Amino acid sequence: MVRQYPDHIAVTDGDSELTYRELDAKSDVIADELLSAGVVAGSHVGLYVARGSGTVAGLLGILKCGAAYVPIDPNYPAERARWTVGDSASVAVVTTSDLAPAFTGLDVRTVRLELLPASGAPRPDAVHPGGTGPAYIIYTSGSTGEPKGVLVGHHEVVRLFSATREWFGFGPDDVWTVFHSAAFDFSVWEIWGALLHGGRLVVVPRDVARSPAAFHELLRSERVTVVNQTPAAFRRLAAVDARAPLPLESLRTVVLGGERLDPATLRDWIDRHGDERPELVNMYGITEATVHASYRRLSRADLDADGPSPIGVPLRDLTFHVRGPDGEPVPDGQPGELHIEGPGVAAGYLHRPELTQERFSGSAPHTGERSEAASAHRACRTFRTGDRVVRLDDGQYGYLGRTDDQIKIRGFRVEPGEVEALLGRHPLVASAVVLPRDYGEDDVRLIACVVPTEGSTDGAPEKLVDELRDLALSLPDQLRPSAYELLETLPLTPNGKADRAALSALVRDRHRTDSTETGGADAAGAGIAAVQARVTAIWRSVIDIDDIGPDADFFDLGGTSLTLLRMFEQVNKAFGTDLDITVLIEGATVRNLASHVAAVAAPGSPLPRTEEFG
Structure with missing residues (x-):
């Protein structure tokens, strides 16, 4: 494509653009640096950068060395990134200076995009044209407790x-x-x-x-x-x-x-x-x-x-x-x-x-x-x-x-088994089963059913839940349970395995689908306190949690990106607003959102029943 369309725009990244010629040159510089770092045909190289033109140039530079790229989402916890680099036996990582500290102490070279020269000559004799060798290794969730890398x-x-x-x-x-x-x-x-x-x-x-x-x-x-x-x-x-x-x-x-x-x-x-x-x-x-x-x-x-x-x-x-x-x-x-x-x-x-x-x-x-x-x-x-x-x-x-x-x-x-294996490492957990729960509109979240060791949570079950939430921070967002159910025992099938169908029914019964009425004040005219109360009621319904403080983070409460979109739809409908999730850039809290709602809400909007949000 470089020879056929050298001056066509290949990548648009915000206000910047790269032509095919420029993208080729930028990836050549990356390839040259990787070859100098000891990358050879058949090597595995991590790609750990924020989404942008650097992602595209980075994977091209890796492929030009004859290596396979191992993409790691920059929003994954550093522990997960380190594990992936180690499991894939990556010899180098293409990254940036702000993300590179994740690999401190590992025997791996880091190539930092912003430190590379603007131009440079590649080593044509070492650039591998591709073929039947691996191009990338993408990790998927693993039922044995660890992700597995797929060679493509x-x-x-x-x-x-x-x-x-x-x-x-x-x-x-x-x-x-x-x-x-x-x-x-x-x-x-x-x-x-x-x-x-x-x-x-x-x-x-x-x-x-x-x-x-x-x-x-x-x-x-x-x-x-x-x-x-x-x-x-x-x-x-x-x-x-x-x-x-x-x-x-x-x-x-x-x-x-x-x-x-x-x-x-x-x-x-x-x-x-x-x-x-x-x-x-x-x-x-x-x-x-x-x-x-x-x-x-x-x-x-x-x-x-x-x-x-x-x-x-x-x-x-x-x-x-x-x-x-x-x-x-x-x-x-x-x-x-x-x-x-x-x-x-x-x-x-x-x-x-x-x-x-x-x-x-x-x-x-x-x-x-x-x-x-x-x-x-x-x-x-x-x-x-x-x-x-x-x-x-x-x-x-x-x-x-x-x-x-x-x-x-x-x-x-x-794979629920990956999450269950992690939770099972906690010394106070006797067993754990992770189930999906569909909250409607394709909003599927994980619920962790946990049996604590005998007597371990006497008087303080919340402490174990908090510790399990902290433990799950080592997982990518999509693998973190949104809620934890502490049970005395797990229902079992006749062959002695956890009865997931019975657990799912139990979870449905325990998690409410609606709430009580919140009162009948007028909308924005009642002041920020009334707006905050209404926003809290919506959050309770969407996240399915009763205790929500004004400064609690939406995601720490178990919300997901899809849940966030549902919540905004509910808030905009209730207040007659057209707010976007970008208003929460300073914090996804009730207090922050309520302040934005109060600034633009339609006067006189009636206070809805919480059931409207279920």
Whole structure:
């Protein structure tokens, strides 16, 4: 693309832009520094930078050395970042000076982007052009208590776009957003979807990604043509679009993926825009099969269809096998576990030979060979997904759910076992089970059911809960429980395992769905105290916690990014305001939010019953 479109804009990052020529030169400097630091073809290199053009240049520089990049979300706890670098045996980390202290004491070189020269000559003889070797290692949650790194090769990524070319027709006139963290494989589709076709990649700042209104305005102002979202995130973008003063005139394609789609949630969008432009596409995917594995063009007819979530047909170079518990194929129309076969299947899990053998068949380490035998070997690799699907009468597939306890939260795969193992390390915890609870509108949160050791919490159960919350700070946001239930015992199934269905019912009974009436004062006219009381009532309902102090942090109380958006929708509806989450930049507290509400609230707005917010 550098030779074909040297002066096309490759990356837009806020007020700055990089052409393909400039991006190539910047990544050359990074590659030169990495080679000087001892990186060689086949090395693993961490990428630990805030989202921006440095993310794109960094991963390109790593790939130019023939190394595989290991993306680490900069919002992950430092302990998690250190663990990932150690487990991946990364020899260097591309980072910045503010983030580099996370690796103090580790035997790893850090390449700090802001300290590199503006230009420099690479070592062309050492720059590896790619091929069948690993391109990246993305970590997913692990049921054994530790994340597992998925090895994905250059060939797997390149063939993803070859296999989807006829459906999408991406080209140099397309403008993409990179909305997702580099540690989430949806970003692979976003970054390379733009760069492999000569398009422009717009980096979405984290605060904009958390604000549907700000994201909608960015899509409009940057004239984005291709947007990629989880169904939960798109639902909120669509709600903003319904009341936006200006339309998204350039948008031509919306790709949905990362979690189960309920087509009925698209009704309002399709009523406004139709189902032709922008086209809506649902793509089932999994990291081990290189981002996307199926394609389904959605239409108005899907809105009223009964049955499983439609995921369409396999990509052209993949084969789906639906098998029963015995591993044998099941007839069409009968549910079974999905096994994916073909050249998109990854090589396996890094340093996890037993797990690789359990989930993959016909896989082998990447060798870099380009022989026909190597190509044939890639084509016959199969991955057992753990997802339940059904092949329908028309040859398409429907998604039904999981065969195990794995959960999807905001597109991330969460293995409850990883969280349970961490909580179980506390000396006062006898056992722990982590369950999902859906609060509605795709707001899924984790609930930890904990049995303390006998007598350990006499008179002070809150102390153990506080200690468990502190312990969970070592986990990424999506793995942290929002609430903790202390139980005397766990209900068990006849075979002696924790009865998760019974626990889920217990959690539903314990967590209220509404509250009592809060009073009947007038709105902003009653003063800041009344506004603060109303905001507190909304928080109680949305977070599902009774005791909320005016200076308690929303996220410390168990809120998530999706919960935050729901809370703002409730507040704006109650007060007749149009506040955005960016008003909480100085602190996500009731006191801070109430002050902003009081400054702009519509006078005379009646005090609602809390039940309105449930």
